Amino acid sequence: MLKxxxxxxxxxxxxxxxxxxxxxxxxxxxxxxxxxxxxxxDFGGEEKELAEIISKSDEALDLRDFGWIFQMYLPAxxxxxxxxxxxxxxxxxxxxxxxxxxxxxxxxxxxxxFKEKLxxxxxxxxxxxxxxxxxxxxxxxxxxxxxYQPNPKYRLSKLKYGLSVDRIVSGLAHCEETWEILSxxxxxxxxxxxxxxxxxxxxxxxxxxxxxxxxxxSFGYKRNKIIFEYFxxxxxYSKHWEKARIYTQKKGFYSFLPQFAIIPFEIxx
Numbered sequence: 701m702l703k704x705x706x707x708x709x710x711x712x713x714x715x716x717x718x719x720x721x722x723x724x725x726x727x728x729x730x731x732x733x734x735x736x737x738x739x740x741x742d743f744g745g746e747e748k749e750l751a752e753i754i755s756k757s758d759e760a761l762d763l764r765d766f767g768w769i770f771q772m773y774l775p776a777x778x779x780x781x782x783x784x785x786x787x788x789x790x791x792x793x794x795x796x797x798x799x800x801x802x803x804x805x806x807x808x809x810x811x812x813x814f815k816e817k818l819x820x821x822x823x824x825x826x827x828x829x830x831x832x833x834x835x836x837x838x839x840x841x842x843x844x845x846x847x848y849q850p851n852p853k854y855r856l857s858k859l860k861y862g863l864s865v866d867r868i869v870s871g872l873a874h875c876e877e878t879w880e881i882l883s884x885x886x887x888x889x890x891x892x893x894x895x896x897x898x899x900x901x902x903x904x905x906x907x908x909x910x911x912x913x914x915x916x917x918s919f920g921y922k923r924n925k926i927i928f929e930y931f932x933x934x935x936x937y938s939k940h941w942e943k944a945r946i947y948t949q950k951k952g953f954y955s956f957l958p959q960f961a962i963i964p965f966e967i968x969x
Contacts, residue, residue, distance in 0.1 A: 722826050723787040729821060733781040742774035750776055758788055763800045766792065770806035772875070779814045783823070786811070790830050794837065798863035804871040805878060812877035828881065835885040838865050842898040842947070856906065865899065866906055873923040887930060890940075897943035904931040 736743070736750045743750060753765045753776075766789040769777045777785070789807050793799045811818065811827045818824035843860040856862035872882035886903070889896040907927045914921055931937065 722823060726787055726823055726826075727784045729823075730780040730783055732784050733777065736769070736776040736781055737778050738776055739778045740774045742771070743768075743776055761785070761788060761792065763792065763796060763803050767800060767802040767806060770803070770810040772802075772806045772809045775806070775810060779817045782810060782814075783818075783821075786823075786827065787830075790834065793834060793864075797861060798857075798867060801867045801870060804867045805874045808871060808878045808881045809875060812880050831881060832885060835868065835882075837861075838868065839889065839892065839899050840895065842895045842951075856902070859902070862902070865903070869903055869907065869927065870910075870920075873920040873927060875920070879923055886927070890936070894943050894947035897940040898947060900931060900940040901937075901944045904928070904937065907931065 733754065735754060738744075738750070750768070753761070753768060756765065766785065769775060769782055769785050770789065775782060786807070789803065793803065793807075808831065811824070811831075815824055818827060838861040841860070845858055845860050856866050859865075868882060869886060872878050872886060889900050889903070892899075907924055911921075911924055911928055914924075
């Protein structure tokens, strides 16, 4: 019989284990900006909206705000203006599940884009550690949630953190900067036991699914192809499938995994 588990909503204060060690230092280094300089001049005509973001309290900032602040390639904030908001964005990503894909792509791009400046201010390693903690939180267990979604497109919403993990994967494949930060955490799933095998199998599904509908010239194709080939190494795929099958059967939701049962396909060079 299929057992279903409800999603645990994370609300309230951010747990101590996920707080930035240097949050106060990061926010005091340059202070909260009085304006966004729009360094690449991409927000012409949006001055009022940017001013509204600045005027909000830290607690009132939402995912859309962070998407604007850190926008990939064209952020509203330069380094000194954006530093204040990095720990706040991480905290909201912990509480908001799933978070918006643009926030994931943009925040990690921003961190790597300003890597040297973050290192100079001694904040880069803290950002990487916080990223690792967030990924660990998403993949430390494998729970099917009691949310019925008849459309296969939304099956990942039946997994606790399923959509957020999907957005981490799509985020790392998006550009070289996000790949640099996130790929080591993704590939480390092979060393995380039965739960890691479950996520390995699910990730292999939605990476394959993306590759089926894109061309070689598509954005991120090369990196998605690397992920696909890594997760379908000869012997690895069947090994993780068997471990995931046994683990989920013991948990009572064995019938969930066959929804993702696939046969790897060959990618033409």
